[in-house]
Amino acid sequence: MNQLLKWLFLDLNSYFASVEQELRPELRGKPVGVVPMMANTTCCIAASYEAKAFGVKTGTMVADAKKLCPNIQLVEARHELYVDYHHRIVDAVESCIPIAAVVSIDEMACQLTGSQQHIEKAVTIAKTIKQTIREKVGSTLRCSIGLAPNRFLAKVGSDMQKPDGLIVIKSTDLPQILYKLEVSDFPGIGRRMEVRLKKYGIKTSEQLLNLTKSQMRTIWGGVVGERFWHLLRGDDFEDMETQRRSVGHSHVLPPDLRTREGAFSVAQKLVHKAAARLRRMNYWTSCFSMFVKFMDRPSWDSHVKLVECQDTLTLVEALQFLWKKVPSGKPLAVGIVLSDLIPDSFHNFSLFGEEKRARLAKAMDRLNKKFGTDVVYFGDLHLIKSAAPTRIAFTSIPDLEDF
Numbered sequence: 419m420n421q422l423l424k425w426l427f428l429d430l431n432s433y434f435a436s437v438e439q440e441l442r443p444e445l446r447g448k449p450v451g452v453v454p455m456m457a458n459t460t461c462c463i464a465a466s467y468e469a470k471a472f473g474v475k476t477g478t479m480v481a482d483a484k485k486l487c488p489n490i491q492l493v494e495a496r497h498e499l500y501v502d503y504h505h506r507i508v509d510a511v512e513s514c515i516p517i518a519a520v521v522s523i524d525e526m527a528c529q530l531t532g533s534q535q536h537i538e539k540a541v542t543i544a545k546t547i548k549q550t551i552r553e554k555v556g557s558t559l560r561c562s563i564g565l566a567p568n569r570f571l572a573k574v575g576s577d578m579q580k581p582d583g584l585i586v587i588k589s590t591d592l593p594q595i596l597y598k599l600e601v602s603d604f605p606g607i608g609r610r611m612e613v614r615l616k617k618y619g620i621k622t623s624e625q626l627l628n629l630t631k632s633q634m635r636t637i638w639g640g641v642v643g644e645r646f647w648h649l650l651r652g653d654d655f656e657d658m659e660t661q662r663r664s665v666g667h668s669h670v671l672p673p674d675l676r677t678r679e680g681a682f683s684v685a686q687k688l689v690h691k692a693a694a695r696l697r698r699m700n701y702w703t704s705c706f707s708m709f710v711k712f713m714d715r716p717s718w719d720s721h722v723k724l725v726e727c728q729d730t731l732t733l734v735e736a737l738q739f740l741w742k743k744v745p746s747g748k749p750l751a752v753g754i755v756l757s758d759l760i761p762d763s764f765h766n767f768s769l770f771g772e773e774k775r776a777r778l779a780k781a782m783d784r785l786n787k788k789f790g791t792d793v794v795y796f797g798d799l800h801l802i803k804s805a806a807p808t809r810i811a812f813t814s815i816p817d818l819e820d821f
């Protein structure tokens with residue numbers, strides 16, 4: 419049997435509360451509830467481990483939290499700090515191992531390759547990551563890490579021991595190692611699915627894990643059930659599905675757009691096109707790359723890791739971010755690539771308010787479909803649209819491959 423560990427999944431423990439405790443030592447070791455505003459009618463959006471011991475959780479109303487834990491220290495959320503720490507944690511992890519997907523503000527997945535797939539090496543990497551976060555980002559920040567043959571089980575593992583956990587799920591430990599979990603502990607089994615499973619008499623993980631592939635197909639009502647059966651057994655088909663896939667567009671600039679501004683506008687248009695395609699495919703991306711070919715200097719390329727997204731706005735921001743690093747010169751062609759693609763079924767919404775952006779992007783797609791492409795576009799595109807109306811057909815920018 420395949421003993422290799424192919425994925426490492428990292429989950430920061432009580433993330434928002436931990437950042438507050440890191441920044442304010444007087445809160446360390448104390449029950450802390452992070453709230454959107456100081457009011458009894460709101461709820462905790464995060465709780466420290468000390469508060470969790472009293473039964474306070476994400477979603478507990480402040481009035482209830484005070485009853486459960488009279489000494490709870492309530493602090494107002496400071497999202498910009500959590501985002502800042504997020505980027506520092508991403509950098510710390512990436513100094514140990516490349517991140518395949520930033521799943522949310524406090525979760526990331528890394529794919530293990532070569533010798534990293536052996537248990538000793540994988541465990542060493544996990545410990546190094548923990549230490550690097552403590553050294554480079556914050557001495558009190560802890561995370562739980564799961565190591566497993568696929569990303570799904572690595573995430574399950576990262577949830578099995580908190581705080582500061584390190585769980586290894588080997589193929590040979592399956593399925594017994596999962597028996598102690600609740601059915602609802604598995605990502606993808608929400609309340610509705612739990613009810614459905616109960617109807618079929620499935621109340622424990624052991625029962626779930628003893629279902630046959632075709633039974634799971636029946637209960638889930640399709641191939642999703644079969645897919646779940648494979649995931650529970652450690653099969654890693656993300657390799658196949660996501661590693662090879664990417665969405666990219668490139669464009670050779672017409673002579674009058676061989677300026678920094680012209681190249682940027684075209685790159686932005688390519689981002690719009692790629693983002694719309696990504697959404698049509700029902701995929702999410704976590705890596706944005708771009709390149710610029712110059713007439714008077716060597717080509718340049720760079721990439722940035724993203725929280726899984728599929729909305730145009732985030733991707734345009736990624737472009738703007740990288741664009742600042744583009745060296746000066748006379749551009750000849752630009753290209754962008756969205757990679758590390760994640761299918762909808764693997765995607766978890768982050769806490770960045772990205773849901774709102776995803777909805778906005780879908781709404782734009784609908785409008786464009788209804789009224790013709792490019793009815794709705796971002797402000798900067800307007801410039802290029804009117805500046806070179808005859809040079810570029812905006813509905814069909816030819817790809818570099820077309821030349």
Ligand SMILES: [Mg+2]
Nearest residue numbers: 429430431524
């Ligand atoms: Mg967490």
